[in-house]
Amino acid sequence: xxxxxxxxxxxxxxxxxxxxxxxxxxxxxxxxxxxxxxxxxxxxxxxxxxxxxxxxxxxxxxxxxxxxxxxxxxxxxxxxxxxxxxxxxxxxxxxxxxxxxxxxxxxxxxxxxxxxxxxxxxxxxxxxxxxxxxxxxxxxxxxxxxxxxxxxxxxxxxxxxxxxxxxxxxxxxxxxxxxxxxxxxxxxxxxxxxxxxxxxxxxxxxxxxxxxxxxxxxxxxxxxxxxxxxxxxxxxxxxxxxxxxxxxxxxxxxxxxxxxxxxxxxxxxxxxxxxxxxxxxxxxxxxxxxxxxxxxxxxxxxxxxxxxxxxxxxxxxxxxxxxxxxxxxxxxxxxxxxxxxxxxxxxxxxxxxxxx
Numbered sequence: 001x002x003x004x005x006x007x008x009x010x011x012x013x014x015x016x017x018x019x020x021x022x023x024x025x026x027x028x029x030x031x032x033x034x035x036x037x038x039x040x041x042x043x044x045x046x047x048x049x050x051x052x053x054x055x056x057x058x059x060x061x062x063x064x065x066x067x068x069x070x071x072x073x074x075x076x077x078x079x080x081x082x083x084x085x086x087x088x089x090x091x092x093x094x095x096x097x098x099x100x101x102x103x104x105x106x107x108x109x110x111x112x113x114x115x116x117x118x119x120x121x122x123x124x125x126x127x128x129x130x131x132x133x134x135x136x137x138x139x140x141x142x143x144x145x146x147x148x149x150x151x152x153x154x155x156x157x158x159x160x161x162x163x164x165x166x167x168x169x170x171x172x173x174x175x176x177x178x179x180x181x182x183x184x185x186x187x188x189x190x191x192x193x194x195x196x197x198x199x200x201x202x203x204x205x206x207x208x209x210x211x212x213x214x215x216x217x218x219x220x221x222x223x224x225x226x227x228x229x230x231x232x233x234x235x236x237x238x239x240x241x242x243x244x245x246x247x248x249x250x251x252x253x254x255x256x257x258x259x260x261x262x263x264x265x266x267x268x269x270x271x272x273x274x275x276x277x278x279x280x281x282x283x284x285x286x287x288x289x290x291x292x293x294x295x296x297x298x299x300x301x302x303x304x305x306x307x308x309x310x311x312x313x314x315x316x317x318x319x320x321x322x323x324x325x326x327x328x329x330x331x332x333x334x335x336x337x338x339x340x341x342x343x344x345x346x347x348x349x350x351x352x353x354x355x356x
Contacts, residue, residue, distance in 0.1 A: 194230050
């Protein structure tokens with residue numbers, strides 16, 4: 001991998017590659033929300049040796065700075081911390097270079113085993129069960145479609161709902177809120193988030209107009225020496241004034257691609273819903289403990305990397321990154337032949353379970 005990246009960036013000098021590597025290391029050390037918990041007295045020696053050795057490879061072995069930075073980021077084992085460098089493997093799967101360097105984070109490539117391209121879908125499965133396939137929180141499908149899918153369920157006369165989020169790698173939490181409102185059936189509590197208190201993180205949030213900007217600035221003024229600033233209440237409470245009674249039984253289908261905001265929906269459902277059970281074969285990706293990513297450009301190669309600025313309150317007890325989120329029910333079937341805009345074998349099986 002190092003030779004490939006070096007060939008792509010051969011116009012750069014060794015000094016420029018070193019600048020790219022050093023920029024990434026310094027930015028992450030100064031601002032990454034997970035740095036203080038992952039680099040400890042126990043791991044410090046290992047971390048320093050890794051960092052120095054990678055820099056030596058750039059300086060002496062002709063390695064590209066961004067390539068070495070990708071391996072540096074892999075050491076932290078955080079799915080939100082990565083260089084934006086992708087390539088195709090022999091099977092045609094798109095691989096992120098940071099993941100490739102991390103033996104602990106090897107995603108399941110469903111494309112190698114089936115036709116895998118989940119698309120938004122809202123339709124009846126049977127007269128009793130309705131399917132909403134929600135494959136992304138990134139605005140595709142958009143909020144108009146999401147609200148329409150809720151209305152279509154209401155009009156269907158069905159009493160059971162399957163919410164299929166296979167392939168949902170995340171985006172914005174706002175996009176899944178209508179589905180939480182449908183399935184929440186009791187009050188509950190959920191861990192909030194806190195941002196690492198650094199000038200660069202606060203400036204990034206302000207520059208991009210994030211809603212939390214004013215709160216962080218106020219917290220930074222009141223507590224200038226704090227390592228972390230609350231971006232949301234330490235524990236967020238969700239009140240269910242009137243449960244959505246149209247849904248009698250609910251299933252959420254998951255897979256290993258579900259991550260980030262997709263896992264955020266599952267965390268909220270675990271906190272606020274007794275009727276929503278998770279179905280699947282694999283645990284989710286495990287990419288939620290550290291979030292709210294900043295995108296930073298390397299100085300010379302033109303590529304970018306992303307770095308989480310916030311973490312969940314209460315780590316490691318509130319964390320899911322090491323394991324992902326497990327299904328409540330393991331589906332005892334092989335992977336479906338096709339997952340696009342179709343009603344696949346798994347959906348049919350789950351509908352049968354709901355209707356028993």
